[in-house]
Amino acid sequence: xxxxxxxxxxxxWFIIVAIILVSLxxxxxxxxxxxxxFSEDMITNLSPNSFRPTIENWINVFQGKLAITxxxxxxxxxxxxxxxxxxxxxSGIVTLISTxxxxxxxxxxxxxxxxxxxxxxxxxxxxxxxxxxxxxLFYRLTFPQDPSMVRLYSFFxxxxxxxxxxIPMSVWLMKGFFDTIxxxxxxxxxxxxxxxxxxxxxxxxxLIKPGILAVALFGFLAGWQDLIYVRTFLIDKTLATFIxxxxxxxxxxxxxxAAAGTLYLLPTIIFFxxxxxxxxxxxxxxxxx
Amino acid sequence: xxxxxxxxxEEITKKFGNFTALNKINLKIEDKEFMALLGPSGSGKSTxxxxxxxxxxxxxxxxxxxxxxxxxxxxxxxxxxxxxxNWALYPHMRVFKNIAFPLELKxxxxxxxxxxxxxxxxxxxxxHLLDRYPWQLSGGQQQRVAIARxxxxxxxxxxxxxxxxxxxxxxxxxxxxxxxxxxxxLGITTIYVTHDQAEALAMADRIAIIREGKILQVGDPDEVYxxxxxxxxxxxxxxxxxxxxxxxxxxxxxxxxQSKISVPKQYREIIKRLEITEVLFGFRPHDAExxxxxxxxxxxxxxxxxxxxxxxIVTIAVNGxxxxxxxxxxxxxxxxxxxVTIVPxxxxxxxxxxKTEKALEYFP
Numbered sequence: 001x002x003x004x005x006x007x008x009x010x011x012x013w014f015i016i017v018a019i020i021l022v023s024l025x026x027x028x029x030x031x032x033x034x035x036x037x038f039s040e041d042m043i044t045n046l047s048p049n050s051f052r053p054t055i056e057n058w059i060n061v062f063q064g065k066l067a068i069t070x071x072x073x074x075x076x077x078x079x080x081x082x083x084x085x086x087x088x089x090x091s092g093i094v095t096l097i098s099t100x101x102x103x104x105x106x107x108x109x110x111x112x113x114x115x116x117x118x119x120x121x122x123x124x125x126x127x128x129x130x131x132x133x134x135x136x137l138f139y140r141l142t143f144p145q146d147p148s149m150v151r152l153y154s155f156f157x158x159x160x161x162x163x164x165x166x167i168p169m170s171v172w173l174m175k176g177f178f179d180t181i182x183x184x185x186x187x188x189x190x191x192x193x194x195x196x197x198x199x200x201x202x203x204x205x206x207l208i209k210p211g212i213l214a215v216a217l218f219g220f221l222a223g224w225q226d227l228i229y230v231r232t233f234l235i236d237k238t239l240a241t242f243i244x245x246x247x248x249x250x251x252x253x254x255x256x257x258a259a260a261g262t263l264y265l266l267p268t269i270i271f272f273x274x275x276x277x278x279x280x281x282x283x284x285x286x287x288x289x
Numbered sequence: 290x291x292x293x294x295x296x297x298x299e300e301i302t303k304k305f306g307n308f309t310a311l312n313k314i315n316l317k318i319e320d321k322e323f324m325a326l327l328g329p330s331g332s333g334k335s336t337x338x339x340x341x342x343x344x345x346x347x348x349x350x351x352x353x354x355x356x357x358x359x360x361x362x363x364x365x366x367x368x369x370x371x372x373x374x375n376w377a378l379y380p381h382m383r384v385f386k387n388i389a390f391p392l393e394l395k396x397x398x399x400x401x402x403x404x405x406x407x408x409x410x411x412x413x414x415x416x417h418l419l420d421r422y423p424w425q426l427s428g429g430q431q432q433r434v435a436i437a438r439x440x441x442x443x444x445x446x447x448x449x450x451x452x453x454x455x456x457x458x459x460x461x462x463x464x465x466x467x468x469x470x471x472x473x474x475l476g477i478t479t480i481y482v483t484h485d486q487a488e489a490l491a492m493a494d495r496i497a498i499i500r501e502g503k504i505l506q507v508g509d510p511d512e513v514y515x516x517x518x519x520x521x522x523x524x525x526x527x528x529x530x531x532x533x534x535x536x537x538x539x540x541x542x543x544x545x546x547q548s549k550i551s552v553p554k555q556y557r558e559i560i561k562r563l564e565i566t567e568v569l570f571g572f573r574p575h576d577a578e579x580x581x582x583x584x585x586x587x588x589x590x591x592x593x594x595x596x597x598x599x600x601x602i603v604t605i606a607v608n609g610x611x612x613x614x615x616x617x618x619x620x621x622x623x624x625x626x627x628x629v630t631i632v633p634x635x636x637x638x639x640x641x642x643x644k645t646e647k648a649l650e651y652f653p
Contacts, residue, residue, distance in 0.1 A: 184377035187344050192391035192438070193365040206381040 030265070037259035057259040065256075074242065080263070082155075083224055083238040087267075089159035090223030094166045095216045099208075101167075102174025103200050107186065117175075124168040129228060135161050139233055151235050158233040159223070166222050170215045177211030178204065217271055224267055239264040293320045294355050294445040294478045296341065301350035303336055303502075310336045312502040314350070321476045323469070325493035327483055327525070333502040334482045335374075338448050341480060343367050354445065365394075367446075370439030374451040376431050378423040384410075384434050385419040391442040409437045412471075429460050436468075440475070447472070447479045453488060465491055486526045490514060498522050515637075520569060520646040523639060529574050529602065532613040534587070535643070536570040545570060546608040548587045548630075553638045559649045560640075568649070569641040574614045576637035579603060579621075579629050586632035589613070591623045605631060 036042045040052040064073045104110070105117060139161075144153045181204060189199040205212065227240045237245070243260050246252045296318040303311040310333045318324045326334040339345045341352060343364035352360050359367055378387050385406055392402045410416040413433045423431055432452060439447060452468075453461045469492045472479050483489050489496045490510045497507045498521075506518040517523035523531040536545045538560055543550055552560060560568075580586060589605040592612060596619065603617050615631055617623070640649045 182375065182377070184373045184375055185379065187339070187342075187364075188371070188373060188377040188379075189390075190344070191342060191364050191369060191371045192442070193394040198394070203379055206379075 033258050033265075034262050036255050037262045039255055042254045042258065057253075057255045060253075060256050061259045061263065074237075076242070076260070079237050079239055079242050082234075082236045083240070083264075085155060086159055086162070086226070086230060086234070086238055087220045087223035089155070090163045090166060090226075091216045091219035093159065093163040094170050094219035094222075095212060097163070097167055098170035098174040098215050099205065099212060100200075101171045102176075103178050103204060105171065105175045106178035108196075117172075120168040120171055124172070128165045131165075132228065132232060135229075136232060154233055154235045158229055161233060162223055162226050162229045163219065165229075166219050170219065173215055174208070174211060177208040181207050213275060217275055221268055221271065224264075295320045295322075296446065296478065296480075297353040297356075298337075298341070299351040299353070301337070301340060301347045301352065303333075303340055303345060304348045310502050311340065311347070314502075314504055316497055316504060316507065318478060318480060320478055323472050323479045323481065323492060323494045325481045325483060325489035325496045326499055327486060327489040327496050328499035329525070330484055332499045334484075334499045335450055336502075337499070338371075338450055338480060338482045341446070342369050342371050342448055368442070368444050369446045369448055370442065370444035371448045372432075372435045372439045372450065372452045374454060376435035376452075376455070378431055378434055378438075380423055382422075383419065384415065384421055384423070384426070387423065387434055388419075388437045388441050391438065395442065405441055406437075409441045412440075413437050428456050429464065432456060432464065436471075440477075445478065447477050449479065449481045451483055452481075453483075454485070461488075468492065487528065490526065498525060516648070516650075517639065518648055518651050520571070520641045520648075523571055523641075523648075527573055529614045531571050531573050531639075532615075533641070534570045534607060534611060534613065536568050536640075538566050538568060543568070543570060545587050546611070548607075550585050550587065550633075553635045553640070555636070556638075556640050556649060559652065563649065563652055565642065565649070567643045569643055569646065571639040571641060572633040572637060574602065574616050577613075577615045577631050577633040579605070579615055579617050579623075580632050581627075581629055584630050584632055586630040587613070588628070588630055591625060591627040591629060593625070594623045605629060607631075 032043055035051060036044070037057050038053055038055060039050070040054050040056075041050050043050045061076055064076050105113060139157055142153075142157075144150060185203055185207065186199050189203045190196075194202065224238075225240060226238075227244060230238050231241050231244070234241070239260065243257060243264060246260075247257055296316075298314050298316040301311055301314040302309065312333075314337060316324075326337060328334045336345060340347050343359070343362060347360065350360075351358055354367065379390065382390065388406045388410065389402050392405060397405070406419070407416060410419060413436060415430060415433045415437060418426060418430060418434070423434065426434065432455070435452070449468075453464055456464060465488060472492075481489075481493060493510065495507060495509050496513050498505045498513060500521055506513055506522050508516070513522060514526050517526065517531075520533060524533070534545050536543045538544075538552065539549075541552055541557070543552055587607055589607040591603060592606040593604040594617075595602045595604075598619070600616050600619055601621070603615050603623060604612050605615060606612055613631065623629075641647060642649060642652070
């Protein structure tokens with residue numbers, strides 16, 4: 001008799017094949033995109049003949065040459081930088097607010113706490129697109145008169161608005177992380193002479209590092225990938241709006257757009273490959289029972 | 290230098306919603322005293338400890354440290370050290386940082402922190418572990434770190450919440466002796482919460498037995514062991530617990546099923562005065578002899594016997610399914626179903642009122 005745990009599952013290959021089959025369209029899509037970015041023509045017809053390797057697309061992307069013939073130029077580095085600002089901004093605000101709010105929802109008693117948690121869930125269920133009219137109205141109302149402030153303001157506004165969409169779920173996530181930490185840590189800190197805010201900063205936050213990382217990451221990707229809010233509110237371009245604007249343009253050279261698309265995908269791929277382990281890791285030891 | 294710190298609890302009540310965790314607790318803990326709060330789980334003993342620490346605020350009642358009302362004082366200003374059952378060491382800090390944490394919050398100078406941490410670590414024999422993380426330590430070592438962290442700020446009161454319950458049995462015995470010694474050397478007022486009666490008897494100067502949020506009895510180990518006020522106290526202390534049998538008073542005798550023994554000397558007056566007819570007859574397994582042949586005592590049959598090395602526990606069926614346990618010396622042989630007579634040591638017999646389960650000598 002073998003142990004239940006170590007018995008080789010006879011149907012394992014079947015499951016693996018099924019998983020591959022189901023995810024094949026996705027894998028294929030990404031693969032074609034990445035390959036096309038290194039090719040002279042798009043390889044959408046699945047024919048190996050259409051793949052003629054070149055890195056010209058990538059050079060052109062970084063030089064901002066959008067069409068091979070025309071003289072249209074865009075500063076792609078600046079666009080990437082804009083994307084980064086929005087992504088980091090959203091990530092920072094989401095992380096700060098959700099760690100604070102998650103802590104208070106998890107650890108403090110106050111009027112309307114239950115209601116607030118319920119509303120957060122409802123807010124999360126609201127699609128951002130549905131809110132955009134109201135958000136736009138507020139955008140117009142607070143729009144600065146001074147023209148020199150306009151671009152700065154649009155960055156500020158898009159970061160805040162996009163972060164607001166992420167916050168409900170992030171707060172819930174953080175509350176869950178705080179809930180897992182035994183009260184004794186907090187009591188111990190308080191007896192040792194720390195204030196609540198110090199306990200939060202010096203004891204609780206280090207204990208939920210994986211949670212903070214997760215929230216920061218999701219916030220970053222949300223900002224990086226967002227199209228609708230950025231397109232509506234941001235005067236400058238990000239990678240998403242750049243690709244969107246050029247994909248239908250007459251002059252556009254598709255393999256070049258594929259290169260831009262791959263660039264746009266990069267953080268997602270990198271983060272999920274590197275952060276996987278970190279997200280799963282938690283602290284052990286130092287507490288028993 | 291630590292000052293004199295006595296603690297007075299006055300009518301402490303703590304409610305969680307509809308549940309009354311503590312019900313009008315009155316207790317005085319003397320300076321430098323080692324007080325054990327003993328009770329089963331859910332009795333409110335930890336709640337009482339946390340109330341003294343200031344983590345819980347009593348629903349009503351007052352707490353005094355040295356005559357000063359601290360009921361409204363926040364925990365950090367009470368100068369108490371608390372060791373949690375799960376130790377609650379900060380996993381992201383090394384041992385040194387863990388112990389230094391209370392001092393850093395007090396904004397002590399770096400030299401002072403260094404000096405004090407090393408001092409307390411040396412006292413607890415963990416000075417070679419200061420660079421490690423808590424998860425790199427054994428259970429016993431983690432516990433020492435937790436005690437060190439509680440002691441480093443030189444608290445007026447040391448509060449311990451079942452600190453030994455997460456250690457294995459052998460280590461527990463060792464730490465028990467050491468902790469008692471440490472408490473006396475430091476001369477620090479200590480309150481120790483435990484559900485282990487042996488721990489309480491072994492370590493404490495006085496024991497308060499708590500059940501359902503009420504203190505049943507407070508006294509030194511001898512007092513609560515030999516003069517229990519309630520059946521619950523008698524049954525909770527000692528292992529195996531005290532035997533209790535239903536009995537009836539008939540004149541100068543007590544009838545226990547088919548057996549008759551005379552009323553113990555110390556109870557003759559009381560029984561006459563209280564005119565009691567039904568009692569619970571109690572005696573400890575160590576305070577009786579097993580006799581073969583005719584003697585005044587409780588008749589029964591040997592049900593089982595468990596040799597324990599130096600002695601053996603004999604279980605005797607007094608009447609069908611009423612059992613008592615009695616210790617017998619090693620070497621004595623019993624057989625199943627053998628007829629024997631139990632002769633309890635008269636002085637050690639305790640009679641309880643059947644209804645209130647209070648020992649008769651405590652009746653007014």
